[in-house]
Amino acid sequence: MASFGKVFAKIVDWFAALAVVVMTLLVLFQVVNRYIIGWIVPWTEEVSRILFIWTTFVGAYIALKANSHIAVETFFKRFSPKNREKISNILIFLVFYFLGYLFWLSLKVIPATFGVTTPVLEISYLYIHLVFPIFTGLMLLYLIGRIFQMGWRKLAFSCLVSMACLAALYLIFGIKPYSGPVLVVVSLACTGLLITFSMPIVFSLGIGCAIFLVLFKDYPHQIMQTRMVGGIDSFPLLAVPFFILAGDLLNTGGVTTRLVALAKVLVGSIRGGLGMVTVLGEYFFSGISGSTIADVSAIGSIMVPALKKAGYKSDESVSIVSAASAMGMLVPPSIPAVVLGGITGMSVGALFVGGFIPAIVIAVFIMALIYIQAVRNKIPLEKRLPLKESMKAVVGAIIPLLCPVIIFAGILTGVATCTEIAVIAVLYAFIVGVFVYKEIKWNQIIPILTRTAVTTGSVMLLVGIASALSWILSTNQVPQIVGTTITKISDSPLVFLLLCNLSFILLGAILEGVPAMLILVPIFLPYVDKLGINQIHFGILCIACLGIGIFLPPIGMGMFIACNFAGIDVGKMFRSFAPYLLVLLIGLFIITYFPWFTTVLVDIFFPK
Numbered sequence: 001m002a003s004f005g006k007v008f009a010k011i012v013d014w015f016a017a018l019a020v021v022v023m024t025l026l027v028l029f030q031v032v033n034r035y036i037i038g039w040i041v042p043w044t045e046e047v048s049r050i051l052f053i054w055t056t057f058v059g060a061y062i063a064l065k066a067n068s069h070i071a072v073e074t075f076f077k078r079f080s081p082k083n084r085e086k087i088s089n090i091l092i093f094l095v096f097y098f099l100g101y102l103f104w105l106s107l108k109v110i111p112a113t114f115g116v117t118t119p120v121l122e123i124s125y126l127y128i129h130l131v132f133p134i135f136t137g138l139m140l141l142y143l144i145g146r147i148f149q150m151g152w153r154k155l156a157f158s159c160l161v162s163m164a165c166l167a168a169l170y171l172i173f174g175i176k177p178y179s180g181p182v183l184v185v186v187s188l189a190c191t192g193l194l195i196t197f198s199m200p201i202v203f204s205l206g207i208g209c210a211i212f213l214v215l216f217k218d219y220p221h222q223i224m225q226t227r228m229v230g231g232i233d234s235f236p237l238l239a240v241p242f243f244i245l246a247g248d249l250l251n252t253g254g255v256t257t258r259l260v261a262l263a264k265v266l267v268g269s270i271r272g273g274l275g276m277v278t279v280l281g282e283y284f285f286s287g288i289s290g291s292t293i294a295d296v297s298a299i300g301s302i303m304v305p306a307l308k309k310a311g312y313k314s315d316e317s318v319s320i321v322s323a324a325s326a327m328g329m330l331v332p333p334s335i336p337a338v339v340l341g342g343i344t345g346m347s348v349g350a351l352f353v354g355g356f357i358p359a360i361v362i363a364v365f366i367m368a369l370i371y372i373q374a375v376r377n378k379i380p381l382e383k384r385l386p387l388k389e390s391m392k393a394v395v396g397a398i399i400p401l402l403c404p405v406i407i408f409a410g411i412l413t414g415v416a417t418c419t420e421i422a423v424i425a426v427l428y429a430f431i432v433g434v435f436v437y438k439e440i441k442w443n444q445i446i447p448i449l450t451r452t453a454v455t456t457g458s459v460m461l462l463v464g465i466a467s468a469l470s471w472i473l474s475t476n477q478v479p480q481i482v483g484t485t486i487t488k489i490s491d492s493p494l495v496f497l498l499l500c501n502l503s504f505i506l507l508g509a510i511l512e513g514v515p516a517m518l519i520l521v522p523i524f525l526p527y528v529d530k531l532g533i534n535q536i537h538f539g540i541l542c543i544a545c546l547g548i549g550i551f552l553p554p555i556g557m558g559m560f561i562a563c564n565f566a567g568i569d570v571g572k573m574f575r576s577f578a579p580y581l582l583v584l585l586i587g588l589f590i591i592t593y594f595p596w597f598t599t600v601l602v603d604i605f606f607p608k
Contacts, residue, residue: 009065016062017449019055020241020456023048027238027423031416045235046120050128053232055241056464057135059457060202062450064139069200069458072510074555076198089154091199093162096143098207099136105225106132112222128233132225174215180476187212187472201515202458206465212472219475224468231467232460235419237342241456242422243333246403246429248448251285253433253440255400259284260302262397267367269384272374274310276367278303279324283363284401286328296325300562311379315576318562322551322573323366323580325558327587329513329547330359333407333425336513336543338418339463343470343518344525346539348418349411350606354540354598361597362544362587369583399436403428412605459514466518473522483527493531497592500524500538501545508549509556516549517542537598544591548584553577 030044063069076084106129113125147155173186191208195201213221250256263280267273282299300321307317329336332352341348373379385393403425410421433440440448473479486499503524507516521542528538550558553573563573591597 012058012062013446013450016055016058016453017446019051019058020245020449020452023051023055023238024242024245024423024426026051027242027420028427031420031424035415043120046118046123048238049233049235050118050123052238052241052460053128053229054131055453056232056457056460057131059453059455060461061135061138061142061457063454063458065142066454068454069202070462070511070515070557071198071200072195072555072557073198075196086154086158087197089150089158090162090165091194091197092143092146093158094166094194094207095199095203096140096147097162097166098203098210099139099143101210102206102225103133103136103140105221106136109222109225128229129225169211170215178215180216180218181478181481183212183215184472184476184478186215195511201511202462202465205462205469205515205519209465209468209472223471227468227471228464231343231464234342236348236417237338237460237463239333239338239348239419239422240335240459241452242419242426243335243338244455245448245452246422246425248451249426249429249433249440250400250403252444252448253429254437255403255429255432256281256285256299256302258393258396258400260299261393262401264382265385265390265393269382270371271381272367272370272379273382274303274307275312275320275370275374275379278307278320279327279363279366279370282321282324282328283331283359284397286331286334286359296321296558296561299325304562310382311377313576314568315572316373316377318559318568318573319577319580320366320370322559322562322577323584324363325562326547326551326584327359327362327366329550330355330362330540330544332356333404333422334543335459336517336546337539339459339514340517340521340539340542341418343463343467344521344535344539346535347606350536350602351539351543352408352411352418353601353605354536355543356601357597358540358544358587358591361591362584365583365587366580369579373579399432403432462515463518466515469519470522479523479526482523486527491531493533494593496524496527496531497533497538497541501541501588501592504542504545505549505552508546509552510549513543513546513550516546534595534599536602537595540598541588541592544588548581548588551577552581 026044026048030041030048033039033041033044060069076087079087109129110126110133113129116125117123118125118128147158150158169186169190173183178186187208190211191204194204194207199207209224213219213224260277260281263277263284264273267276267280270276278299281303285299300318303321304314304317307320308314312320332355334352334355337351337355338348340346341351406428407421407425410416410424411418416424430440434442486496489495489499500520503520504516507520510516511519525535525538528535550556551562553559559573559577
């Protein structure tokens with residue numbers, strides 16, 4: 001049985017990798033036909049979107065098995081190991097019930113897909129929605145295996161407690177009719193409680209939506225599945241897996257070390273230069289990877305040991321890496337920007353361009369603080385590199401820096417969509433890593449493709465469930481209620497932006513970037529135009545705040561990752577990170593109340 005499980009896991013990994021490869025080749029085929037041969041091949045987009053949905057669910061399944069879905073463990077770690085085990089067992093049952101709910105929904109939705117076909121190839125929608133019963137079924141089978149590993153006493157206890165909780169919830173709020181907004185609050189409270197107990201955010205949000213639909217009864221349950229598919233089925237959002245793949249290929253292919261070498265040439269000989277190298281290297285690498293977690297992992301693994309060796313304390317090294325990575329979320333290409341454009345209709349290209357100068361503003365403040373700290377702590381000057389080594393570093397960085405140049409040349413000239421540019425970046429990264437630097441071995445390709453599917457599944461399943469949550473919030477007029485409350489406090493756009501900043505930073509610290517954005521943007525966005533705020537400016541502020549929130553101690557997820565590289569506890573970070581948090585907030589204040597920094601390049605390259 002164990003050998004069968006290993007073989008099946010290998011088959012699923014290969015299936016995920018193959019789906020990513022076929023998606024990439026289809027979009028690349030579309031680019032070649034449209035811009036080189038001059039043909040228009042409409043079916044490639046349709047097939048790519050179908051594969052994208054399947055990739056999301058197979059990636060989510062692998063992520064469940066690997067425990068890779070985003071979860072908040074800060075509060076959960078305060079419990080004793082024995083209580084953590086009890087709570088985890090109860091949560092497994094709750095996830096099992098939710099996946100069973102999705103499986104039941106899929107069986108109700110599938111009959112409605114018969115006879116309904118896609119517009120281009122006339123493929124039955126059955127082949128799209130079939131992904132639900134297949135992969136929710138596989139997830140259920142995996143959880144059944146986990147459940148029977150508990151032992152009968154723990155199994156019985158966890159089952160009874162989880163069912164008692166749901167029964168109590170239904171008896172209190174399900175029998176007597178309550179208004180939609182009241183039940184929204186109940187559902188969100190349940191979601192927050194589950195997140196506190198370290199249930200993966202995607203399942204916490206999903207259970208919250210399911211609780212609302214069960215308690216309210218006025219909406220058909222099928223809306224959950226149709227909104228999930230609708231949230232994922234987007235060609236612009238296909239840029240997400242492509243940027244993830246390009247970043248992983250470039251990082252594995254040795255690009256990070258070459259960009260850091262260039263940064264050393266530029267600022268390495270200044271007082272505090274190695275800290276500045278971290279900031280500059282992060283700016284360069286962020287322009288390639290698109291992922292904050294990839295940034296802090298890549299830069300942190302290289303720079304934390306180097307900073308400690310140069311005389312920086314461990315907590316100071318982590319503070320510099322964290323502050324630089326928080327700024328790096330603004331540097332395009334940014335996965336939050338792609339997702340934000342996908343869910344709101346904002347131009348992804350404009351969001352990319354709008355992040356350039358705000359990132360520079362914040363980077364300058366961080367580097368100024370690094371210089372002051374280096375002088376105060378008497379950090380020795382780094383030796384200036386010999387001319388031959390400097391030239392070698394500059395030449396070595398040309399190829400990596402061509403990747404962001406290609407990305408922005410394509411976007412700014414309008415010759416290709418963001419998704420098409422992203423797949424060109426994948427091709428470029430593959431050629432550089434495999435054939436130019438030769439640091440990517442062929443046996444590494446499948447794991448890289450599988451990681452792409454897993455990360456895509458984690459992100460896009462969140463997008464799908466958040467789409468259902470957004471529908472629930474909007475149909476129950478939650479944005480209007482929140483907006484009315486804010487305007488009662490003040491109708492000033494400046495006060496509105498301040499409240500937005502606080503909300504995004506705090507929720508970003510609790511939930512991580514994309515989940516927080518998916519919840520808050522639909523609430524605040526309707527009031528952006530009413531108050532005369534530029535949408536792109538609002539979008540850039542959202543991303544900047546989420547970047548700060550991810551590294552906000554003691555609960556920011558990015559801070560935990562950075563601390564791992566230094567081998568220190570997050571609790572020791574408060575004092576050393578406080579000055580860096582202050583300069584991040586000062587930079588945020590400046591770009592908030594001086595929109596010119598965001599809009600100047602957008603107005604040039606994307607005139608209305």
